[in-house]
Structure formats: structure tokens, C-alpha cells
Amino acid sequence: ILNVEQSPQSLHVQEGDSTNFTCSFPSSNFYALHWYRWETAKSPEALFVMTLNGDEKKKGRISATLNTKEGYSYLYIKGSQPEDSATYLCASRAGGTSYGKLTFGQGTILTVHP
Amino acid sequence: SAVISQKPSRDICQRGTSLTIQCQVDSQVTMMFWYRQQPGQSLTLIATANQGSEATYESGFVIDKFPISRPNLTFSTLTVSNMSPEDSSIYLCSVHMGLAGSGELFFGEGSRLTVL
Numbered sequence: 001i002l003n004v005e006q007s008p009q010s011l012h013v014q015e016g017d018s019t020n021f022t023c024s025f026p027s028s029n030f031y032a033l034h035w036y037r038w039e040t041a042k043s044p045e046a047l048f049v050m051t052l053n054g055d056e057k058k059k060g061r062i063s064a065t066l067n068t069k070e071g072y073s074y075l076y077i078k079g080s081q082p083e084d085s086a087t088y089l090c091a092s093r094a095g096g097t098s099y100g101k102l103t104f105g106q107g108t109i110l111t112v113h114p
Numbered sequence: 115s116a117v118i119s120q121k122p123s124r125d126i127c128q129r130g131t132s133l134t135i136q137c138q139v140d141s142q143v144t145m146m147f148w149y150r151q152q153p154g155q156s157l158t159l160i161a162t163a164n165q166g167s168e169a170t171y172e173s174g175f176v177i178d179k180f181p182i183s184r185p186n187l188t189f190s191t192l193t194v195s196n197m198s199p200e201d202s203s204i205y206l207c208s209v210h211m212g213l214a215g216s217g218e219l220f221f222g223e224g225s226r227l228t229v230l
Contacts, residue, residue, distance in 0.1 A: 034218065043118070043206075043220070043223045044221045045221075046218035046220075049218050091157075101172075106156045107156075
């Protein structure tokens with residue numbers, strides 16, 4: 001994988017459903033993986049920054065896992081709420097150093113229907 | 115954390131004109147980053163603005179098209195010159211807080227430009 005790829009591109013779920021998205025990234029020279037939530041007309045907001053293989057982070061109903069050897073991360077949302085509707089972006093920092101370029105995926109657009 | 119004010123929030127521009135976007139941060143930062151998201155595309159880094167030196171541009175972006183100023187440690191501007199409809203995008207400025215590389219990015223609310 002040469003670029004950061006996210007799937008699905010968009011997702012519609014009902015309130016209360018749990019959902020997950022995938023971020024695939026180049027595993028060579030990996031440094032860090034970022035997840036952001038971007039609500040319409042607002043600033044993208046950082047959810048997680050992950051660096052270690054096997055890392056799992058959680059913030060409320062949202063959690064993320066990281067596999068640096070195979071180059072993927074999952075973002076999970078438990079019991080989706082309408083306020084979770086947003087575009088979820090992942091970004092990989094490569095180059096093996098803290099100053100490597102941050103490359104974003106195209107995002108997953110989540111719509112949670114009441 | 116950082117609070118970033120960006121303006122304009124949106125504008126409709128005519129082909130061939132130029133527009134300057136301003137970005138103000140509530141704390142001093144060494145580097146400020148300018149991103150662009152074209153419709154259906156990824157958020158793409160245009161350039162890194164360094165105080166006291168010329169901006170560093172990513173492949174595919176040039177200073178003549180996207181001149182950047184960085185007069186102090188809290189402010190930067192990005193100009194989109196000689197606009198065409200392909201420049202219709204959301205432009206975001208951002209800063210990095212925390213340990214370099216492992217810290218998160220903070221973003222402005224974006225400037226949504228439509229070029230007719």
C-alpha cells in the first residue's frame with residue numbers, strides 16, 4: 001500500500017447501532033497513526049494518536065486499534081448517536097521520524113439516523 | 115491545545131482573481147501548516163510556513179500560485195493566486211502541539227472557496 005486508504009467511503013447507520021471503519025497505510029517506516037473527526041462547518045478534531053503495534057485507545061464510545069505490521073487501524077463506535085455524524089479521517093506519519101509527512105486518507109462519512 | 119481563527123470562512127471568487135486567507139493562533143508556534151481538500155479528495159498538505167524563512171512547499175504546489183507569509187509566531191496567510199475552478203476547495207491551517215510527530219494537529223475551521 002502506497003497511500004492511506006479508508007473504507008467504506010460513506011456509511012449510514014441507525015441510532016444505537018455499533019459501527020467500524022478501516023484505515024490502511026504503508027507499514028514501512030511507520031511512525032504514528034492519527035484519527036480525526038470532522039463535523040460540518042467545524043474544525044477537524046483529533047480523536048487519537050497511536051504509535052505502538054497492538055495499541056488500543058478509547059474515548060467514551062469510540063475506540064481504535066492499530067496493527068503496524070500489516071498496516072491497518074480500525075475505528076469503532078459503540079451505540080452510534082446522531083451527534084456522531086461526521087467525516088472520520090485517518091492520517092499516517094511515516095518516514096521513521098517525528099518530522100515525517102502526515103498523509104491523510106479520503107475519510108469515511110458517517111451518518112447516524114435517529 | 116490551540117485555538118485557531120481562520121478567515122474568511124467562505125467566499126465565492128471569480129476566475130483569475132486572488133484571495134488571501136488569514137490564520138491566527140492563540141499561542142506561539144514554530145510551524146504552521148496549510149492544507150487543501152478538493153471535493154472528494156484527501157486532505158493534502160500544501161506547504162509548511164516557518165517564521166523567519168521561506169515556506170516549504172510540497173510536490174505539486176509552487177510559491178507563485180500559493181504565496182505564504184509568516185510575519186510572526188502566531189499568524190500566517192495563504193494566498194490563492196489567479197484562481198481557476200480547480201482551486202475550489204476547503205483550505206485549512208493547522209498547528210502541531212505536543213512532542214513533534216507524536217502530538218496531534220489542531221485545525222482552523224477552514225475557508226471554503228468556490229471559484230466560478
